[in-house]
Amino acid sequence: MQDEELANMMRALGHPVRLNILRIIAARTRDCCCADVTQCLPLAQSTVSQHIKVLLEAGLIERRSKGTRNCYVLMHEKILLFENSLGGLTGSLLETE
Amino acid sequence: MQDEELANMMRALGHPVRLNILRIIAARTRDCCCADVTQCLPLAQSTVSQHIKVLLEAGLIERRSKGTRNCYVLMHEKILLFENSLGGLTGSLLETE
DNA sequence: TGCTTATATCGTTACATGACGATGAAACGG
DNA sequence: CCGTTTCATCGTCATGTAACGATATAAGCA
Numbered sequence: 001m002q003d004e005e006l007a008n009m010m011r012a013l014g015h016p017v018r019l020n021i022l023r024i025i026a027a028r029t030r031d032c033c034c035a036d037v038t039q040c041l042p043l044a045q046s047t048v049s050q051h052i053k054v055l056l057e058a059g060l061i062e063r064r065s066k067g068t069r070n071c072y073v074l075m076h077e078k079i080l081l082f083e084n085s086l087g088g089l090t091g092s093l094l095e096t097e
Numbered sequence: 098m099q100d101e102e103l104a105n106m107m108r109a110l111g112h113p114v115r116l117n118i119l120r121i122i123a124a125r126t127r128d129c130c131c132a133d134v135t136q137c138l139p140l141a142q143s144t145v146s147q148h149i150k151v152l153l154e155a156g157l158i159e160r161r162s163k164g165t166r167n168c169y170v171l172m173h174e175k176i177l178l179f180e181n182s183l184g185g186l187t188g189s190l191l192e193t194e
Numbered sequence: 195t196g197c198t199t200a201t202a203t204c205g206t207t208a209c210a211t212g213a214c215g216a217t218g219a220a221a222c223g224g
Numbered sequence: 225c226c227g228t229t230t231c232a233t234c235g236t237c238a239t240g241t242a243a244c245g246a247t248a249t250a251a252g253c254a
Contacts, residue, residue, distance in 0.1 A: 003113045010116075014108030015242085016100045023186070034201055047243055049202060054241095068200050068251045086183060089120070112212085131231055144213055146232055151211095165221045165230050 001085040005059075009082050012058035017041065018051050022074070025061060031071040098182040102156075106179050109155035114138065115148050119171070122158060128168040 013019055024040050025032045038048045052072065055061045059078045064071045110116055121137050122129045135145045149169065152158045156175045161168045 003116050007111050007113045007116055010107050011111030014104050014111045016104045017242090019100050019104055019107075019186070035199095043242095044244055045201075046203080046245075050242075053202085065251085068198090070201065083183065086180065089116070114212090132229095140212095141214055142231075143215075143233080147212075150232080162221085165228090167231060 001081055006082070006085050006089075009058045009060060009078075012054050012060060015051070015054075017043065018055055021048070021051055022055065022060065025072050026074055031064075031066060031069070032073070033066075033069040033071050035069075037072075098178055103179070103182050103186075106155045106157060106175075109151050109157060112148070112151075114140065115152055118145070118148055118152065119157065122169050123171055128161075128163060128166070129170070130163075130166040130168050132166075134169075 013022070020041065021037055024037050028036065034045065034049055034052060037052065038045050041048060043051075052061070056063060056072075059075055060082075061072045062075050064073060110119070117138065118134055121134050125133065131142065131146055131149060134149070135142045138145060149158070153160060153169075156172055157179075158169045159172050161170060
């Protein structure tokens, strides 16, 4: 994964609310829509929607229209790539010990 | 690790230049000072120093004074904690599959 | 068609960030 | 001591971000 993309994903996760949103989406066994997320947070719907957009653009989640609702699911492959890139980063760091 | 701290580290790494700086520091077998880093980047010294400060405040690196120079080394423990927290995050994510 | 629901987007405000040049500070070396 | 080196910090500017309320859009339902 290129640095630019890795940095984008890092930045997307570089906000407590977005970490939270990712966990909320992950924890739902059923569909997870914007209202579900908003209900878990002390933030306005528009603010939550904005955070979701950041996660979308980072490729960490995916949108799926279901009727009038938009549901979100994790992009497992992308997250795995992310994790591996990070492992490579810290791995090479640890080699220098 | 608390979300706030995790998000701070993510944000610190959420910039290509800072990813680069971390790698530069990691790759040096000898002391790594600000000038060394600046030499590797097309940025002003003040800009590099500012980026280094972000990494410092996130606890990813540590400063050690050596004469007139300030040298930087990785905080391996913190980086390991970071990696583990992330593993926990994605791990729980993957469980939902 | 017209209403409701769910959500994205817009417009705004306050504040943070990234970049630079210039300046200040701390530790040598003469 | 005084100059040099090395680096952090300051001041500044342009741009980005986070938050909100208000509005627009798109799909379903009556």
